[in-house]
Amino acid sequence: xxxxxxxxxxxxxxxxxxxxxxxxxxxxxxxxxxxxxxxxxxxxxxxxxxxxxxxxxxxxxxxxxxxxxxxxxxxxxxxxxxxxxxxxxxxxxxxxxxxxxxxxxxxxxxxxxxxxxxxxxxxxxxxxxxxxxxxxxxxxxxxxxxxxxxxxxxxxxxxxxxxxxxxxxxxxxxxxxxxxxxxxxxxxxxxxxxxxxxxxxxxxxxxxxxxxxxxxxxxxxxxxxxxxxxxxxxxxxxxxxxxxxxxxxxxxxxxxxxxxxxxxxxxxxxxxxxxxxxxxxxxxxxxxxxxxxxxxxxxxxxxxxxxxxxxxxxxxxxxxxxxxxxxxxxxxxxxxxxxxxxxxxxxxxxxxxxxxxxxxxxxxxxxxxxxxxxxxxxxx
Ligand SMILES: Cc1cc2nc3c(=O)[nH]c(=O)nc-3n(C[C@H](O)[C@H](O)[C@H](O)COP(=O)(O)OP(=O)(O)OC[C@H]3O[C@@H](n4cnc5c(N)ncnc54)[C@H](O)[C@@H]3O)c2cc1C
Numbered sequence: 001x002x003x004x005x006x007x008x009x010x011x012x013x014x015x016x017x018x019x020x021x022x023x024x025x026x027x028x029x030x031x032x033x034x035x036x037x038x039x040x041x042x043x044x045x046x047x048x049x050x051x052x053x054x055x056x057x058x059x060x061x062x063x064x065x066x067x068x069x070x071x072x073x074x075x076x077x078x079x080x081x082x083x084x085x086x087x088x089x090x091x092x093x094x095x096x097x098x099x100x101x102x103x104x105x106x107x108x109x110x111x112x113x114x115x116x117x118x119x120x121x122x123x124x125x126x127x128x129x130x131x132x133x134x135x136x137x138x139x140x141x142x143x144x145x146x147x148x149x150x151x152x153x154x155x156x157x158x159x160x161x162x163x164x165x166x167x168x169x170x171x172x173x174x175x176x177x178x179x180x181x182x183x184x185x186x187x188x189x190x191x192x193x194x195x196x197x198x199x200x201x202x203x204x205x206x207x208x209x210x211x212x213x214x215x216x217x218x219x220x221x222x223x224x225x226x227x228x229x230x231x232x233x234x235x236x237x238x239x240x241x242x243x244x245x246x247x248x249x250x251x252x253x254x255x256x257x258x259x260x261x262x263x264x265x266x267x268x269x270x271x272x273x274x275x276x277x278x279x280x281x282x283x284x285x286x287x288x289x290x291x292x293x294x295x296x297x298x299x300x301x302x303x304x305x306x307x308x309x310x311x312x313x314x315x316x317x318x319x320x321x322x323x324x325x326x327x328x329x330x331x332x333x334x335x336x337x338x339x340x341x342x343x344x345x346x347x348x349x350x351x352x353x354x355x356x357x358x359x360x361x362x363x364x365x366x367x368x369x370x371x372x373x374x375x376x377x378x379x380x
Pocket of ligand 1: 091124125126127130131132133134156157158159160201204209358361362363364365366367368371
C-alpha cells in the first residue's frame with residue numbers, strides 16, 4: 001500500500017525528507033525521551049530549521065506557504081516515529097493559528113516569525129479545572145487595567161506549560177456567555193504568571209503538562225487577539241484545525257503499531273510456523289490495515305476540503321473521532337499480537353497503547369465529536 005498515494009510531487013518530497021529525518025535522527029531516540037520524561041526541544045528546533053514549524057502559514061511571517069494537507073501528512077510521518085514530537089508540532093500549530101487568522105499585523109510580526117522558525121514554542125490554554133467539554137463556562141478572568149488586561153485565575157491540563165514561551169489564553173472579559181470570552185497572548189516570564197507542578201500522566205511522557213497560574217498578570221492591550229469577545233470563536237476555529245492534526249497524529253501512531261505487529265507476527269514462531277500464518281492473526285492485521293487506510297483518507301480528504309476553502313468542520317470531527325478510535329483499537333490489537341511480549345516495556349507497543357488513549361480525550365472528547373456531528377445532522 002502506497003501511504004503517499006494522492007500526494008503531489010511537492011508534498012511527497014517534504015514527506016520523504018521527514019521520513020528520512022525520523023528514521024535517522026528522531027525515531028531512534030524517541031523511547032529514551034519518553035523514559036526520561038524529557039521534552040525533545042532540540043529536535044523541535046531542528047524541525048523548525050527544516051521549515052516544519054509553520055508549514056501552512058504565510059511566508060510573509062516566516063511560514064512555509066504550503067498546503068494544510070502537507071502539514072497533516074508531515075504530522076502523520078512524525079507521529080509514526082516519535083509521537084510526542086508530532087504532538088508538539090500540533091499544539092504549536094494550534095497556538096499560532098489564532099494570531100495568524102485573527103491577530104493584528106503588529107501581533108503577527110512580533111510573534112509568528114519566532115514561532116515558525118521553531119525558536120519559540122507555543123501553548124494553547126482553554127481548559128480549566130471545572131471547565132473541559134463545557135469550555136465556554138471558563139472562569140479565568142481578564143479585567144481592563146492601565147490600557148491593558150489584568151489576568152487572574154488558572155488553566156488546567158496545558159501541554160507545553162513551563163516549556164513554551166508563547167501562550168494563547170482564553171479568558172473571561174465580559175458576561176457569562178461565550179461572547180464574554182477573549183483571547184490574549186501571554187509570554188513566559190511575565191510578572192504574575194506562574195506554573196503548577198509537572199503532571200504525571202499515563203503516557204505522552206515527553207510532552208510536559210502543567211497548570212497555568214495567573215495572579216494579577218498585566219497583559220498589554222495590544223496582546224488581545226482579534227476583537228474583545230471573539231475569544232471563543234478563535235478557540236473553536238483553532239480546534240477545527242487541531243482536530244485534523246490529532247487525526248493525522250492518530251494515523252501515524254496506529255501505523256507504527258501496525259508495522260511493529262506485522263514485523264513481530266512474521267518473526268514469532270509457534271506450533272512450528274510463523275504466527276502470521278494463522279488466519280486468526282491475518283484477519284486482525286487485515287482489519288488494522290483497513291481501518292488505518294480509512295482513517296488516513298478521512299483526514300486527508302478533510303484537509304483537501306480545507307485547502308480548497310470549503311467547510312471542513314464536520315469532516316474534521318469525523319476524522320478526529322474515527323482516527324483516534326482506530327488508534328486505540330489498532331494499538332490494543334498490536335499488544336495482543338505480541339502476546340506476553342506486548343505487555344513488556346521492552347517492546348514499544350504498550351507505550352503506543354497508552355499514547356492512543358489520550359487521543360480519544362483531547363481537543364474535544366469523542367463524545368463531544370459525536371455531539372458536533374449529530375448537531376450538524378439535525379440542522380441539515
Ligand atoms: C494529555 C492531555 C493534554 C491536554 N492538553 C490540553 C491543552 O494543551 N490545552 C487545553 O486547553 N486543554 C488540554 N487538555 C484538556 C482536554 O481538552 C480536556 O481534558 C477535554 O476537553 C475533556 O475535558 P475534561 O477533562 O474536563 O472532561 P469532562 O468535560 O468533565 O468530561 C468527562 C466525561 O463526560 C463526557 N461528557 C461531557 N459532556 C458531555 C456531553 N454533553 N455529552 C456526552 N458526554 C459528555 C466526556 O466525553 C467525558 O467522557 C488536555 C488533556 C489531556 C488528557
